Amino acid sequence: SDTQTDEGSGGDSDEGTSDEGSSDDAIDVGIILPTRDEPRWVQDEQRFRDAIADSDYTTEILFSQGSSANELQNVETLISRGIDVLIMSPHDGDAAGAAAKAASMEGIKVISYDRLITNTDAVDYYVTFDSFAVGEAQGQYLIDNTDGSGIPLYLYAGASSDNNAFLFFEGAWSVLQPKIADGTFVVANSSAAEELSSKNELTRDELGQILNQVTTNWDPNEAINKAQTHLTSAGAELKGDVAVLAPNDGTARSIADTFSSDSEVTSYVITGQDAEKASIQYIIDGKQSMTVFKDVRRLVEDAMGMAITILDGSDPETTGSYDNGSVDVPALQSEVITVDQANVEAELIESGYYEASEFTGLE
């Protein structure tokens, strides 16, 4: 259609400007990360730089600071820098559609990194840890590391305004729900969850009801407030040996601190995610039970590798595909690793992900 021709010719003319303008510093791979407020993404920044260092391509990394508008603006910026591949981890999968579209309009290949850009056909590849699988891993860990029945289960989730929070929780619920139904676990802190305990596949709306009650907003302080009120209102029968589903390491630590300060809680199993340095220390010290380690290095290498393959003009290989609501996106999956005291050294230290010297209590 004529919009096509618009874009086309617009594109051409821009080649002109950017050639005479920024030929010397044109960028090959543009990278967009959701926020610099979480250490995980700050670390990614460096890893991406290292990953492309030994190729002769150049990269530029921008942060969206939790705003889809910044995200779009960043994409536009990178397009003006003349990138050919865009690696993007959306702040909000749906809202990122517009940004992805803008890029693919320019014939730029879009790689959705870690989080899937949904409901648009403007995504070419997806490099991921399966968010759903993360939730599953968390839920499974709780099941494997508790015994008996009638175990009190405390549920916590990320921000009710964050789609990923829904994915994590959905995954966890998919494995925990049967165990709740058969009485192995007793939900201690969410009336909504109790009502839905017989339903394995929840609608977005039903998930929303639960999250609305148990959201931490990804905020450790909010997590403490919630945990404290929950422990307060819970009777002795909901104490003792308990299981806690915490969405990520930041909230897991503060929830763990709160639970450990309750004399009636004799022991707790608590999940986490991201293998933050701070939480690894907690795991070593036995304050946090596990964290879902998503070896970001692998993910980074996969993503960058894929980008370089594309730049070299050949097609990258993929291991599966994801339906993003609009198209099936060919995907390259890295598996997630459950890390606890048993395998923390093997997975994180020996693999060189962290230095042993960064922690105390490791012999």
Added chain:
Amino acid sequence: MNLLKETSHLIKDNIRDYGMYIALVAIMITFNVMTSGTFMSSRNISNLLDASGYIAVLAVGMTLVIVIRHIDLSVGYVAGFLGAIAAILLMQQGLSVWLVIPIILVLGIVIGLMNGFLIAQLGIPAFVASLAGMLIFRGALLQVTEGTGTIIVQDDIFNAIGNGYLPAIKYFYNRHVLTLIIGAVGVVLYIFSELKNRHDKSKYNFDVISMPIFLIKLVFVSAIIAYITWILAGYNGISWTLVIVLLVTMVYHFITNKTVLGRQVYAVGSNPEAAHLSGINVKNVTYMVMGSMSMLAALSGILYTSRLQSATTTAGMLFELDAIAAAYVGGVSSAGGVGKVTGAIIGAIVMASLTNGMNLLGVGISYQYMIRGGVLAGAVIFDVITRKRGK
């Protein structure tokens, strides 16, 4: 020789008004050099203007609110909330976009009048009243998006508001012809109005600036208009967002400068008591300004939702602060009675240019915050000092 004198005089007398423009030009040139041309490239300028659109309209309204010595912290989430409502009406109720847009704008006005009631009628300080509003609409936004999460908008007309461009008709050496035509028309209109203006003045024989200065001014401004449209024509031309922002600016510029209402706003701002004694209905003016503010918030919400082609659950977060910052960089004064609509727009563009330019240069986000804070402080200090010296 006295040509120079006159110029230097003009500049001295208007340093506060020109300061901002000079700053903007300085910023743009600096970035353009540092990015070796990318900053001023057709596409980047076009993106930059579009990116600042939803803040710019807020800044326009906020300027008037601050002129009458109030503030409105609720605009951010009002925009977010109404944006979500728009998405719901479009996608879930399946209403036509031509129905939805007026509905949303009217809702905005209603919300604004409620603020006006709290402030003008009950005499609640605007800061608190709107702080409460901020919390309430934040909750409301979460509430309406709870079931669905982000709401995708699949309505081409609606999405065009934030992403579409005026049709090109045809291309001429890769330049977007319609844009060039508009630019040409703009230049002609400008020159014509200036000439008429000068002619009237001399008819009433008031003193006018000397002929050479006048010509220089004509050429200079025309050149700028031409240059900008030329640049835009090099990419997709003029976006609908830009059209809307320009319309809002022109309408508000006209109202504030040419109409009785506009006069009353500034009168109330510069001395409420005197305004009342001069027969101006201060309450009504307050209602008007707060109403217009929330209407523009509604518009901002539409622009934002359309730009993202979806209503997100956190839309509107901190818009108010960006808008306030833009207004202050644009030279509004919380002492009341001082502040131009055009200033607000420039302010918004300045802030957007900073972000855009620093992104192009890959400046770390932490420095970006600090620099923006510094620029805001600098702008206000400059403003206060020049005003002091003026007195």
Added chain:
Amino acid sequence: MNLLKETSHLIKDNIRDYGMYIALVAIMITFNVMTSGTFMSSRNISNLLDASGYIAVLAVGMTLVIVIRHIDLSVGYVAGFLGAIAAILLMQQGLSVWLVIPIILVLGIVIGLMNGFLIAQLGIPAFVASLAGMLIFRGALLQVTEGTGTIIVQDDIFNAIGNGYLPAIKYFYNRHVLTLIIGAVGVVLYIFSELKNRHDKSKYNFDVISMPIFLIKLVFVSAIIAYITWILAGYNGISWTLVIVLLVTMVYHFITNKTVLGRQVYAVGSNPEAAHLSGINVKNVTYMVMGSMSMLAALSGILYTSRLQSATTTAGMLFELDAIAAAYVGGVSSAGGVGKVTGAIIGAIVMASLTNGMNLLGVGISYQYMIRGGVLAGAVIFDVITRKRGK
């Protein structure tokens, strides 16, 4: 029955001061009924007070800032930034906690004096000045935490500030004995001071409230003190956070009511012109108040970091709005000159009670925002109306 008359008089005259307390009691009882007792349980009250600590200290400072007709939006990220600095000094520089705390407080004061310079010296409106500060310190926070991300603090003394309790000595029917003792001492001190006060007054033969009323008041207040300490004694007793908040409250209450500086603050707020003519150095007062504000922000940062036992990259986000809301719920007036430190504390507890109670009831986050907004608006409307009627 002139006893009743006197009471009703007292209440009418002081409705503005009592209103807040009545509201608090009402809220508490409501929640207590709805949660069938859980709300007023030892542990919940204890948690509630601890959770409101870092906002309460901010609210105290903010009250004085608003009393002198200014505002400080930067406190949130100042708290976050200084909290992070504290963590860095403790964990990376390995300084002793006894060194770190004073350093942080002094840094706070320095920042406050810089705000003071912008506001008092250059005459920048406080709103913009502190808005710029907000951006700058947000950037600074990101900057210092960039390398490390969240910094966990492994210093037992430091962490005790936010999580520790006074030692129990021994338990008595598993009630925390030291707490009970403190409560008893508190009651005695209160009764003593009231008696002395009344004695002095009658010595100067001023008129005092009638004996029965006086006794009722004594019994009532003593009962409340006793009840609260009794409740706290039922859990872990008095937390260090609570101790700090109480100290801050007492010190500021004393300063505002008993010292020259306090007078000057209210004088400046109530009529800057007259204050100047009475030989009060308005600038210095402004410096003082802004300095104290940022010092309390530093304290808030310490409390928060210690509570989380770690400094996070987003610490401080929106603290300022919670603090301002608490101050207004506590009855401060942006007209200047009116507002009590004790009010600010009550305001903070009211807001904390709302959040806590609604969490207990499992009220959805979206409703929580709306309800908090409504309460804020309600409080200010009540305040404005009673003040109008008061005249």
Added chain:
Amino acid sequence: MADVILEMANITKTFPGVKALDQVNFQVEKGEIHFLVGENGAGKSTLMKVLSGVYPYGNYEGDIIYEGKVQQFNKIQDSVNVGIAIIYQELALFPDLSVYENIYMGNEVKDGGIINWNQTIVKAKEMLQKVNLKVNPETLIKDLGVGKQQLVEIAKALSKQVKLLILDEPTAALNEDDSENLLELIKELKKQGITCIMISHKLKEVAAIADKATILRDGQTIITLDAKKGEIDEPTIIRHMVGREMNQIYPERANRNIGDTVLELINWSAYDTQLGRAVVKDANLHLKRGEIIGIAGLMGAGRTELALSMFGNPKSYKLMGSMALNGQAQNFKHTSDAIKAGMAYVTEDRKGNGLFLLNTITKNVSASKLSGIAHNGIINTNEEIKVAEHYKNSLHIKASSIEQLVGKLSGGNQQKVSLGKWLFAGPNILILDEPTRGIDVGAKFEIYSVMNTLIEKGMSIIMISSELGEILGMSDRIYVMAEGKITGELDRQEADQEKVMALATK
């Protein structure tokens, strides 16, 4: 000759647009009561503000020699520290604070920074007795009338260790007895060796108790009169004050053709809900076409309130009684109604609520009748400019151009702008509240002339003024107000200073 406690030598102080003080020399001897007299705007208050450090050292030219030393007061506290206490014309009190807090503000009763409130209250009571003010010291200032506020101010001054006490028009707001009281008090203080400088427009009291009287005119010292030499009597003072014969200040009016009644108030009362008391009580008043009526009274008499209550009631008092324009009863909802009905009110406080100081002359002049320069809501700026030019010329407004900011004009020219602003509204009833307060003699004369030409064109004028001179010189009839009541009506023939003063303090 006794020793000089204070000498002010060659003091010059300029404000933007005004030279308030011009080479003023002023000498006060220990233990005397020294009056400063002069017309509004002569520079009396300014001189005293220079003395007390309100305008700090370096802000003026000339020397202040106090107790033999050249003083350089950088802030007010400095002058307080050497025993100079001043009571300002504009009261410097804190409405939200109690009487006792106000009395000891800036001078607290403290032991080491900590205030002893009980002591404060006791001492406050003593001070209140000294000034014969019987109020509970815990009363809030905002609940007192200006009269009582004045006494609180004096108590505040006495509470400091004064050697030199300065009072700027202290008796202006007081009734006869209170004034007497105060004058006695001041004699009392004199016996205690306290030197006293008083500013007053009440020449009777000058004649009564002054040892010396220095006369200022247009910012210059004219002469210092000495009671011992028997130089102090009202005619002499007046002669020196105005520097010319009375009849010269007030332009003669060509022909007085008084028409029929245009405005009538019957049992008109206004109750101020904020202050919780009536500010106008049962006023009966009428105004004829082509007539100037003067409303005299002391500060606080309620004249401004009367004017406001007629002019659309902007302070939303509770109104009782009836008001009629040209026979038709009126009930204005808003000032705009009053303006439409042909009324205009030139406020007493032009800086405060009269003008838009940050705006140009042009925008000020058009403000009260924007419809006059607009066609269906759209302003014709050229029309506006023409209007502004017109009034600039016809009222002889001295300004670089009509685009000059009003805030930068001198007092007199500001007054002319606000006059022009209201003339443009085209009223037929013009209320002037203190039309010549703080403006120089030349400007006054011009304003009087304008008033005359206006009524010759058939306009009617209500002139509120504290200056007996202009009341007597300009009015056809005179109403006198005291404490909200109209205490009397005098015809221009029968009226004289004594009669008016008698009514004003009734």
